[in-house]
Amino acid sequence: xxxxxxxxxxxxxxxxxxxxxxxxxxxxxxxxxxxxxxxxxxxxxxxxxxxxxxxxxxxxxxxxxxxxxxxxxxxxxxxxxxxxxxxxxxxxxxxx
Numbered sequence: 001x002x003x004x005x006x007x008x009x010x011x012x013x014x015x016x017x018x019x020x021x022x023x024x025x026x027x028x029x030x031x032x033x034x035x036x037x038x039x040x041x042x043x044x045x046x047x048x049x050x051x052x053x054x055x056x057x058x059x060x061x062x063x064x065x066x067x068x069x070x071x072x073x074x075x076x077x078x079x080x081x082x083x084x085x086x087x088x089x090x091x092x093x094x095x096x
Contacts, residue, residue: 002028035064039071046074051082 002011005028007021014029042057058075062068 002032031064035061035068035071038064039068039074042071042074042078046078046081049081051078051085054078055082 002014003009004011004018004021004023004025006023007018009018009020011018011025014025014032016026016029017023018025038057038061042054042061045051045054045057055075055078058071058078061071062075065071
């Protein structure tokens with residue numbers, strides 16, 4: 001759950017102003033929207049097996065929103081696919 005950076009009160013959703021202290025949360029809302037945008041782009045990249053691009057987009061999403069467990073879980077899956085692709089590439093180079 002999101003908390004107000006000024007008064008630390010928990011906030012449901014991402015309001016434009018804190019319900020407790022009335023602090024402006026527009027910058028925080030923008031960061032969350034940007035994180036969501038990067039996450040959605042990463043999902044599209046993963047669906048088309050562009051693993052490196054997906055990993056990069058998810059890393060950015062997690063910098064913008066470190067609490068995003070969905071992005072963290074998808075990044076773990078992307079890393080597994082990256083390892084499989086690299087392992088497959090190594091196996092092909094040693095075959096005759």
